[in-house]
Amino acid sequence: MRFLAIMKKDILILLRNTALMLFLIYIFTLDIYLAGIGIKIKPQHVSVGYVDYSNSLIVNKILTHLHKPEFQTPKRFLNEEALKKAIENKKIMVGLVFDGDFAKNYYKTGKSQVNVLIDSTAAAQAQVTVIYLNEILARFVNLHFPLSIQTHRLFNQNSNSTWFMSLAELMSDVVLLVLLLVATVFVKEKEEGTWDIMLLMPVSSILTIFAKMFSQVVVILVGVWVSVGLILFGVFDMPINGNLWHFFLLNLLFAFSLGGIGLVIAAISNTVTEVGQYSFMLMMPLIFLSGAWTPISSMAPWLQKLSIISPVRYYIEASESIFFRGASFYDLIPYFVALLIIGMVLFYIGYKKIGRLF
Structure with a gap:
């Protein structure tokens, strides 16, 4: 009962904190919605200019394949100098130059050269745009291969970036909120001068710590439930190939696993401002080591080894496996075990650190 x-008590205090409640509502709704519709992996509305020295029909045919929503209507320039100037002034992002022999070489040998000028200020988008252009131009090259290549996209067959980005944003938000809320619930006692009153309660220190921590975990789980139901399923119509209850169990284990770090932050912080600073400072390395943005296999060997001790890695991999790969409970056991082991170690460290204040 205690x-x-x-x-x-802690949940009621949080509910009465208007600013924090507005922040939580934003994090679990609008933030995930904006990430889903605003962050695109494939090109969107890329501005294109071109110079056609050949004045041929084949160039016009190629340009018709640069259409919305990936590309804007291509703009013609009289010469290459004007095209370069437009790119420098950021009026267009991509420039195509078709030389005078383009059509002749195409019809004679089936091979022609297109000079591509691209603004690589946004390096990632530029790289993806080049890949799209290569695919479009390759359709017009008359090459006869002895084999036919068929590509089968697994797990996310339509390569829907909205599903991936919204789920990735939700998981990033959970990482931040576990650190932030678990630490804040203790630091607020320091700020408001009620820490000594808390020490006088006829409750053991470990029960007090666990209860206050669990109150914030409940809030986060409710937020995840709202976000999944309202945004992922409701707005984006995102499918789930695994079991939703496995995902909630995963979030529960992860919240307790990462909560140990939140206890350490609470022990070394005296104000909520410090909690925010420490939380954001720790959040980014945890996300970068998780494989959310860069596959673990693509990292440097020493970073791959370092990611083994990060609970966020197992949380990200298991979440994506549940939604996209349809992982069963048996498939998820290694992730659950890893989170339990890491969680016990982190909770012990956090308890020993904050326990000194009791």
Whole structure:
């Protein structure tokens, strides 16, 4: 009963904090929605210019394949100098130059050269745009291969970046909120001068710590439930190939696993401002080592080894496996075990650190 009483008190305090509640509502709704519709992996509305020295029909045919939503209507320039100037002034992003022999070489040998000028200020988008252009131009090259290549896209067959980005943003938000809320619930006691009153409660220190921590985990789980139901399923119509309850169990284990770091932050922070600073400072390395943005296999060997001790890695991999790969409970056991082991170690470290204040 005392455990529940402490939980109830902290949840009520959070509900009465208008600023924090507005922040949580934004994080679990609008932030994920904006990430889903605003962050695109494939090109979107790329501005294109071209110079056609050949004045041929085949060039016009190629340009018709540069259409919306990936590309804007191509703009013609009289010469290459004007095209380069437009790129420098950021009026267009991509420039195509078709030389005078383009059509003749195409019809004679089936091979022609197109000079591509591209603004690589946004390096990632530029690289993806070049890949798209290569695919479009390759359709017009008369090459006869002895084999036919068929590509089968697994797990996310339509390569829907909205599904991936919205789920990735949700997982990033959970990482931040676990660190932030778990630490804040303790630091608020320091700020408001009620820490000594908390020490006088007829409850053991470990029960107090666990109850206050669990109250914030409950809030996060409710937020995840709202976000998945309202944004992922409701707005983006995102499918789930695995079991939704496995995903909630994963979030529960992960929140407790990462909560140990939140306890350490609470022990070394005296104000909520410091909590925010430490949380954001720790969040980015955890995300970068998780494989959310860069596959683990593509990292440097020493970073791959370092990621083994990060609970975020197992959280990200298991979440994507549940939604996209349809992982069963048996498939998820290694992730659950890893989170439990890391969680016990981190909770012990966090408890020993904050336990000194009791």
